[in-house]
Amino acid sequence: MSALDDTLAALADPTRRHVVDLLSKRPRRAGELAAALDMSAPAMSRHLRVLRRSGLIEEGEGDADDARVRMYRLRAAPFEGLRSWADEALGFWTEQLAGFKEHVERTRGRRAGK
Numbered sequence: 001m002s003a004l005d006d007t008l009a010a011l012a013d014p015t016r017r018h019v020v021d022l023l024s025k026r027p028r029r030a031g032e033l034a035a036a037l038d039m040s041a042p043a044m045s046r047h048l049r050v051l052r053r054s055g056l057i058e059e060g061e062g063d064a065d066d067a068r069v070r071m072y073r074l075r076a077a078p079f080e081g082l083r084s085w086a087d088e089a090l091g092f093w094t095e096q097l098a099g100f101k102e103h104v105e106r107t108r109g110r111r112a113g114k
Contacts, residue, residue, distance in 0.1 A: 003055065004085055007078045010054035015039070016047050020074065023057060027073035048072060 011017055019033055028036075034044035051057040055078045059070045 003078065004081055006054040007056060007082050010050050010056055011082075013047070013050075016051055019044075019047055019051060020056065023072060023074045027060075027071040029069060029071060033072070054078065 011020070015037060018037055022028060022033060022036055030044055030048060031041065033048070034041050037044070048057065048059075051072075052059065055075060057072050058075050059072050061069065061071070
């Protein structure tokens with residue numbers, strides 16, 4: 001599986017997309033994320049594990065006074081890869097649609113000239 005496949009698989013779940021949305025605003029603790037999505041800590045832990053394994057998020061220490069506190073934050077690299085793929089797909093379809101438009105306009109022009 002490629003890094004892009006891992007990214008897309010992780011983002012296929014709406015709960016994980018919601019976690020990504022929350023983390024896009026600021027880093028958060030797992031407990032904050034679980035509370036925001038009204039889910040149990042074990043359920044949130046499973047989602048965070050998938051997001052970590054895909055490389056979309058990373059965990060780090062959040063509180064200098066308590067090393068047990070883990071903060072989760074987004075990583076840029078997987079999103080850059082996703083954006084690059086989406087830009088390529090968009091470019092392909094833009095080119096295809098432009099060619100189709102040109103074809104339709106030529107066809108209409110020939111019919112109008114008859």
